[in-house]
Amino acid sequence: MKYSSQAVAKPYFIAAVGLFVGQILFGLIMGLQYVVGDFLFPAIPFNVARMVHTNLLIVWLLFGFMGAAYYLVPEEAERELQSPRLALALFWIFLVAGVLTILGYLLVPYAGLAKLTGNAIWPTMGREFLEQPTITKLGIVVVALGFLFNIGMTILRGRKTAVSLVLLIGLTGLAVLFLFSLYNPTNLVEDKFYWWWVVHLWVEGVWELILGSILAFVLIKITGVDREVIEKWLYVIIAMTLITGVIGTGHHYYWIGTPGYWKWWGSIFSAMEPIPFFMMTVFAFNMVNRRRRNHPNKAATLWALGCAVMAFLGAGVWGFLHTLAPVNYYTHGTQITAAHGHMAFYGAYVMIVLTMISYAMPQLRGRVANNERAQVLEMWSFWLMTVSMVFITLFLTAAGILQVWLQRYSENPQPFMVVQEKLALFYWMREVAGLVFLLGLVLYVASFFVQGEEVQVVEGGTAEAAA
Amino acid sequence: MSGSFTKSMARNIFYGGSLFFVLLFLALTFDTQEAIPHRDAHQMITPQVALGKKVWEENDCIGCHTILGEGAYFAPELGNVYKRRGPAFIKAWIKSQPSGVHGRRQMPQFHLTDKELDALVAFFKYTSEIDTNHWPPNIQG
Numbered sequence: 001m002k003y004s005s006q007a008v009a010k011p012y013f014i015a016a017v018g019l020f021v022g023q024i025l026f027g028l029i030m031g032l033q034y035v036v037g038d039f040l041f042p043a044i045p046f047n048v049a050r051m052v053h054t055n056l057l058i059v060w061l062l063f064g065f066m067g068a069a070y071y072l073v074p075e076e077a078e079r080e081l082q083s084p085r086l087a088l089a090l091f092w093i094f095l096v097a098g099v100l101t102i103l104g105y106l107l108v109p110y111a112g113l114a115k116l117t118g119n120a121i122w123p124t125m126g127r128e129f130l131e132q133p134t135i136t137k138l139g140i141v142v143v144a145l146g147f148l149f150n151i152g153m154t155i156l157r158g159r160k161t162a163v164s165l166v167l168l169i170g171l172t173g174l175a176v177l178f179l180f181s182l183y184n185p186t187n188l189v190e191d192k193f194y195w196w197w198v199v200h201l202w203v204e205g206v207w208e209l210i211l212g213s214i215l216a217f218v219l220i221k222i223t224g225v226d227r228e229v230i231e232k233w234l235y236v237i238i239a240m241t242l243i244t245g246v247i248g249t250g251h252h253y254y255w256i257g258t259p260g261y262w263k264w265w266g267s268i269f270s271a272m273e274p275i276p277f278f279m280m281t282v283f284a285f286n287m288v289n290r291r292r293r294n295h296p297n298k299a300a301t302l303w304a305l306g307c308a309v310m311a312f313l314g315a316g317v318w319g320f321l322h323t324l325a326p327v328n329y330y331t332h333g334t335q336i337t338a339a340h341g342h343m344a345f346y347g348a349y350v351m352i353v354l355t356m357i358s359y360a361m362p363q364l365r366g367r368v369a370n371n372e373r374a375q376v377l378e379m380w381s382f383w384l385m386t387v388s389m390v391f392i393t394l395f396l397t398a399a400g401i402l403q404v405w406l407q408r409y410s411e412n413p414q415p416f417m418v419v420q421e422k423l424a425l426f427y428w429m430r431e432v433a434g435l436v437f438l439l440g441l442v443l444y445v446a447s448f449f450v451q452g453e454e455v456q457v458v459e460g461g462t463a464e465a466a467a
Numbered sequence: 468m469s470g471s472f473t474k475s476m477a478r479n480i481f482y483g484g485s486l487f488f489v490l491l492f493l494a495l496t497f498d499t500q501e502a503i504p505h506r507d508a509h510q511m512i513t514p515q516v517a518l519g520k521k522v523w524e525e526n527d528c529i530g531c532h533t534i535l536g537e538g539a540y541f542a543p544e545l546g547n548v549y550k551r552r553g554p555a556f557i558k559a560w561i562k563s564q565p566s567g568v569h570g571r572r573q574m575p576q577f578h579l580t581d582k583e584l585d586a587l588v589a590f591f592k593y594t595s596e597i598d599t600n601h602w603p604p605n606i607q608g
């Protein structure tokens with residue numbers, strides 16, 4: 001850690017990991033409800049568990065992005081953060097607002113929460129991923145503005161690098177696009193059309209800029225490869241992201257009442273969306289192979305490489321699988337979608353946040369890298385979580401193929417609920433894989449507490465380990 | 468990537484390419500806005516349908532169901548439920564939940580008034596008339 005104000009990243013990372021645990025517990029509840037339909041009913045109906053699961057995911061990823069920005073920006077800008085106090089204040093505001101919203105989901109019936117928070121005045125609730133009360137959404141906007149001010153001023157007054165500029169563009173895009181969550185026309189077609197401006201243009205647009213920037217930062221640090229080379233890659237990757245991904249939004253405009261030409265625009269452009277993810281994988285392996293130093297933080301290197309591979313598999317391969325209109329006609333809104341959603345979110349965004357935490361947290365705790373035993377445990381957790389996520393995806397894909405066949409494609413299409421019962425075996429296996437994921441996560445948390453012999457450090461912090 | 472291809476060239480591709488495709492996307496958005504009145508069944512959007520959408524949202528039906536294929540995958544598609552089941556069934560169904568069948572997936576009781584139930588039905592009638600390029604493939608959704 002070179003600047004003392006980078007320390008504000010620490011509470012952000014701790015909150016992120018804490019909420020991550022909550023997310024997975026609710027995922028397991030839902031996974032069980034898929035096969036034991038009345039589990040925890042009526043205390044926690046499925047939709048409530050789902051809101052908690054997905055909203056916790058988004059909130060902890062945002063905590064992770066913000067923590068990453070607070071750590072990375074001072075180092076890139078070569079100056080202290082504009083206002084560490086603002087960063088800490090926003091941390092508590094965001095955490096309290098987030099926790100209150102989740103408690104609202106769990107303790108009050110959703111219709112009651114809508115009434116309580118005055119949804120009738122400005123109705124924005126009850127849409128997938130955007131279930132938060134309007135007041136929470138406004139709170140998120142305020143936090144985002146304060147955050148952008150803090151980061152933006154730091155960059156503006158300091159050294160401007162491609163890494164920090166791309167991060168800033170990504171984060172600004174994130175905040176601006178979120179404003180569309182406040183637009184909810186009665187016309188369902190328009191509602192859906194602009195809903196995707198938040199969801200798609202986030203994960204297949206501006207978030208990829210954030211992902212690329214964090215990955216570039218960590219690769220510069222752990223490989224020591226020339227910044228010029230890494231930043232050139234970064235620009236090419238994110239250029240491909242936006243060139244393909246913006247029009248690629250059309251892969252959600254096939255069946256929601258929008259004109260038929262989107263089948264062409266959406267299919268052609270989204271079919272090219274895997275390109276930037278593929279480049280990211282080549283990039284990461286290339287840089288690690290050309291490394292000029294052996295950074296003692298092996299776990300962070302593993303996360304960085306794993307992230308690039310899994311993002312390509314989840315977003316690139318599993319995305320391509322169902323993105324062409326003639327395929328999507330049958331797979332739209334099935335377990336295939338869920339399979340892709342899980343691996344893509346995990347591979348791209350969960351893993352990039354964990355990469356950053358893995359790199360930065362030891363430094364925030366005053367060492368270049370964790371001790372050997374802690375790193376070994378962290379790497380075990382990497383493999384357990386990653387392999388179990390691969391299996392979750394495979395089981396859901398199998399379920400999805402059967403579902404498409406029985407419900408949509410065969411001669412005598414069967415009703416939804418009849419088909420679901422036939423998929424029970426796959427849902428059970430998904431639940432088992434989910435338990436392994438939880439085990440990996442527990443080990444991950446435990447790895448922060450493992451004591452051991454300090455890694456030797458040559459002066460300058462990130463130089464070679466004394467070997 | 469090396470040689471004559473420089474970082475500033477890469478940066479220019481990023482800014483130029485992104486700007487171009489964002490503008491193209493906005494143009495397509497404009498065209499879509501012009502085109503959807505012919506497909507979105509908006510003539511059916513009455514105050515009752517608007518109330519139906521509000522009931523739909525304020526009870527988070529999307530947390531279990533899909534509508535036009537978007538939402539959760541736990542319970543049946545409802546965009547075409549009006550055509551699959553008809554108005555009387557829909558109302559009777561919602562009133563009679565939860566089924567309480569042991570081990571079966573459960574839908575909560577929402578305590579809706581008759582007015583709200585009729586509004587939901589009107590909403591489903593509207594969604595079933597949206598031109599979705601013939602999706603879903605069959606009535607099962």
Ligand code: HEM
Nearest residue numbers: 203251270273315319320322323332333337341344345348
């Ligand atoms: C990291 C990047 C990505 C993430 C996090 C992600 C995540 C998701 C999620 C969560 C959904 C479900 C949305 C819903 O609930 O309705 C979804 C849908 C979809 N994604 Fe992705 N995705 C990513 C990249 C991609 C890419 C690169 C492609 C194409 C090559 C793609 C193709 C699709 C398609 C076609 C759907 C619609 C599925 C349907 O019709 O039900 N995604 N994605």
Ligand code: HEM
Nearest residue numbers: 027028030031337338341345346430431434437539540541
């Ligand atoms: C880091 C790990 C995880 C991530 C990133 C994640 C992400 C998500 C996302 C994005 C959705 C919305 C899906 C969509 O609309 O397509 C979702 C839904 C869901 N998740 Fe997860 N999840 C994770 C772990 C788990 C685990 C471990 C389980 C259980 C074993 C689980 C069970 C579920 C279930 C049952 C749904 C609901 C699907 C539906 O709508 O029917 N998730 N998750």
Ligand SMILES: [Fe+2]
Nearest residue numbers: 200204249251
């Ligand atoms: Fe998309």
